[in-house]
Amino acid sequence: MSISMIGIDHNAALLDIRALYSFTKKEAGEAMLQLKKMQGIQGCLILSTCNRTEIWISKDDTEISLYELLCQVKNIRKPEYRRLFVERRDRDAVEHLFCLTGGLKSQILGEDQILKQVKDALSLARENFVTDNVIEVLFRMAVTVGKRIKTEVSVPHGNVSVIHEVIKRLERDDYRIRGKKCLVIGNGEMGKIAAQTLQEQGADVTVTVRQYHSGVIHIPTGCRRIDYGERWNLLPDCDLVVSATASPNYTLTKSAFRNLQLQKPLLLIDLAVPRDIEPDLCDAFSGTSYAWDKNVPFITLLDMDSFRIEGQDELVLECIENAKYIIEEQMQAFYDWMDCRDVVPRIQWIQEEAVRDLNARLEKVFRKMPLDEHDRDVLSDAVNTAAGKVINKLLFGLRDSLNTHTFQECVTGLEKLYEE
Numbered sequence: 565m566s567i568s569m570i571g572i573d574h575n576a577a578l579l580d581i582r583a584l585y586s587f588t589k590k591e592a593g594e595a596m597l598q599l600k601k602m603q604g605i606q607g608c609l610i611l612s613t614c615n616r617t618e619i620w621i622s623k624d625d626t627e628i629s630l631y632e633l634l635c636q637v638k639n640i641r642k643p644e645y646r647r648l649f650v651e652r653r654d655r656d657a658v659e660h661l662f663c664l665t666g667g668l669k670s671q672i673l674g675e676d677q678i679l680k681q682v683k684d685a686l687s688l689a690r691e692n693f694v695t696d697n698v699i700e701v702l703f704r705m706a707v708t709v710g711k712r713i714k715t716e717v718s719v720p721h722g723n724v725s726v727i728h729e730v731i732k733r734l735e736r737d738d739y740r741i742r743g744k745k746c747l748v749i750g751n752g753e754m755g756k757i758a759a760q761t762l763q764e765q766g767a768d769v770t771v772t773v774r775q776y777h778s779g780v781i782h783i784p785t786g787c788r789r790i791d792y793g794e795r796w797n798l799l800p801d802c803d804l805v806v807s808a809t810a811s812p813n814y815t816l817t818k819s820a821f822r823n824l825q826l827q828k829p830l831l832l833i834d835l836a837v838p839r840d841i842e843p844d845l846c847d848a849f850s851g852t853s854y855a856w857d858k859n860v861p862f863i864t865l866l867d868m869d870s871f872r873i874e875g876q877d878e879l880v881l882e883c884i885e886n887a888k889y890i891i892e893e894q895m896q897a898f899y900d901w902m903d904c905r906d907v908v909p910r911i912q913w914i915q916e917e918a919v920r921d922l923n924a925r926l927e928k929v930f931r932k933m934p935l936d937e938h939d940r941d942v943l944s945d946a947v948n949t950a951a952g953k954v955i956n957k958l959l960f961g962l963r964d965s966l967n968t969h970t971f972q973e974c975v976t977g978l979e980k981l982y983e984e
Contacts, residue, residue, distance in 0.1 A: 565606065565622055565623070565698060565902075566622070566624075566625075566654055567620070567621075567622055567654055567657050567658065567698065567702065568620075568621050568623060568628070568630060568651065568652070568653050568654075568657065569618055569619060569621070569630070569652050569653075569657045569661075570619050570630035570631055570634060570649050570650070570651045570652075571611075571617065571619070571649065571650055571652075572616065572617055572645075572648050572650075573615055573616035573617075573669075574615040574616065574869070576648045576649070576650070577645075577648045578869055579837060579839070579867055579868050579869045580839075580843075581645060581648065582615070582617065582837055583837050583838035583839065584638070584640060584642070584645075585638060585640070586612050586617055586837050586838055587612040587617065588612075588810050588812065589688060589810065592610040592612055592685075593688060593691070595637040595638075596608050596610055596688075596689060596692050596694040597692055597694060598637050599619070599621065599633060599694070600692075600694040602628075602633065604623045604624050604625075604626025604627075604628055605621050605622075605623050605626075606621075606622045606623060606696045606698065607621065607622045607694060607695045607696030607698055607699035607700075608620060608621045608622075608689070608695075609621075609685055609686065609689040609694070609695065609699050609703065610685065610688075610689070611681065611682060611685040612685075613677075613678065613681045613837075614726070614754075614835065615837075615868070619633070619634055620657075620661075620699065620703075621699075622696055622698035622699050622702075630651060634649075655895065655899075658702065658895055658898060658899075659891060659895060661702070661703075662705075662706055662709040662710075662890075662891045662894060662895065663887075663891065664678060664706075665678060665679055665682050665706045665709055665710030666709055666710050666712075666713030666714070666717070666887055666890075666891075667679070667713070668883050668884055668887065676714075676725060677725050677726075677753075677754075677757075678710075679707065679710040679711070679714070680753070682706060682707060682710070683707055685703075686700075686703045686704070686707075697905070698902070698905075701898065701901055702898060705894050705897065705898050709894045712894075713887045713890055716890060717883065717886045717890070725754075725761075726754070726835055726868070726871065727754075727758040727762070727806070727835070728761060729871050730806075730833055730835075730866075730871060731761065731765060733870075733871055739831070741762060741765040741767050741804070742765060742766030742767065743766060743767070743768070744767045744768070744803040744804050745767070745768045745801055745802050745804070746759075746767045746769045746770070746802065746803065746804045746806065747769075747770050747771075747795060747799065747802045747804075747805045747806070748762070748771045748787075748805075748806045748807075748808070749795060749805065749806065749807040749808070749809060749815050749816070749840065750771075750772065750807060750808040750810075750811075750815075750836075750840075751771055751772065751773050751774075751781065751783060752808065752809065754808040754835055755771065755806075755808040755809065756771075756783070756784055758806045758808055758835065759771045759783065759787050759806075760784035760785070760787075762804075762806070763784060763785075763786045763787055767804070769786070769787040769788070770788045770789065770790055770798060771783045771784070771787050771788070771789050771790075772789070772790055772791070772792040772794075772795050773789050773790075773791065773792065774791075774792050795815075796820065796824070799824060799826075799830075800824055800825055800826055800827060801827075803830065803831065804833070805831070805832050806833045806835060807832070807833070807834050807835065807836060807840035808835040808836055808840070809836055809840055810836070811836070811840060812838070814839070814840060814841060814842045815840040815841065816832065816840065816841045816842065816845060817842045817845065818842045818845045821845055821863075826862055829862065829863075829864070830862065830863050830864075831863075831864050831866070832845070832863060832864065832865045832866070833865075833867075834865065834866070834867040834868070835867075835868060837868060839867065841865060841867075843865070843867075845865060846863045846864070900968050903968045903972070904963050904968065904971065907963070907971070907972065910975055910979060911956070911959050911960070911975065913979070914955070914959065914975070914978045914979060915952050915956060915959070918951065918982070919948050919951050919955070921982070922947070922948075922951050923947075923948065930943065959975075959978075962974055
């Protein structure tokens with residue numbers, strides 16, 4: 565059994581290329597079901613975020629081209645993009661995942677969202693019954709690593725999301741959020757974080773919600789709500805619009821903007837992958853300027869790649885070095901588990917042989933007891949069950965208390981005992 569992954573991220577590809585390979589929740593579920601049916605794949609998981617798409621599989625010795633599988637499930641034929649992907653196997657893949665959940669490979673170093681995104685990816689894989697015990701244990705341990713790094717290692721910029729970096733960037737450009745009228749399109753996880761953060765910065769925030777959602781819809785404290793279809797009525801009065809949905813279609817289009825009567829500069833921030841806002845939307849107002857300042861554009865559009873952070877290599881290396889003991893410790897625990905995982909069938913065989921041995925020794929005792937055949941069988945079954953549980957407890961207790969090599973020697977010794 566081996567572990568393989570393939571991924572594309574913000575370091576290798578621009579937003580529009582990443583968008584080609586991104587998955588909605590529904591698409592990811594369908595793709596994982598398709599992958600699980602393929603020969604050699606024992607378990608799989610798809611992690612798709614704004615900054616990366618990764619496919620993870622556990623497999624047997626079958627040779628598998630993950631890039632071809634990805635292109636197959638996405639129905640894409642772009643061989644020229646192959647160079648933008650990174651494939652990793654076994655320890656290299658495990659180390660990458662553990663660094664990732666600790667926020668050490670994020671566009672914003674130490675950001676919190678990746679840990680939740682990994683948890684959500686594991687939950688979705690479970691819901692579709694495509695994980696095996698290798699993927700399950702690997703990703704559970706990865707979540708543990710992420711939590712430990714956040715609590716035990718001092719990571720600069722920790723507890724930060726993309727919207728915080730957006731605000732920092734705007735402040736550097738002398739753009740103040742306080743008092744601005746803001747519209748947040750989308751009430752998912754990222755939309756809620758954006759709305760709450762803008763509100764805390766002193767903005768007047770309105771959030772769009774969809775009418776077709778059932779149940780109670782919660783929006784961040786201090787924000788107003790409107791139906792998604794009413795967004796066009798509010799737009800002319802807005803200073804800032806953030807769009808962060810999982811919609812397969814544009815939430816703001818160039819054609820619709822041509823009909824708007826804007827009275828002041830409008831800043832659009834697109835936090836979605838694929839894009840929420842049509843990229844050439846600003847062209848609807850090209851050549852138009854304000855009477856009081858011909859250099860001020862009507863619309864400014866920023867997307868995820870507008871907030872790329874350069875020059876973090878040394879900082880990342882320092883954080884990885886500080887977190888190395890956690891990563892190495894959890895990698896050792898994972899591979900100890902992997903090594904012992906192959907021992908389980910051998911333990912089961914030892915258990916069966918030990919119970920058979922006990923039965924042979926107790927058979928004469930049972931026959932001398934004043935019991936009818938039915939009661940003797942019931943007693944024998946009860947003894948067998950109890951003996952099996954005791955042997956299991958002893959062997960798995962040894963596994964948890966001894967190092968892997970010593971435990972393997974114990975198992976080999978017991979096998980020889982019953983082979984004689």
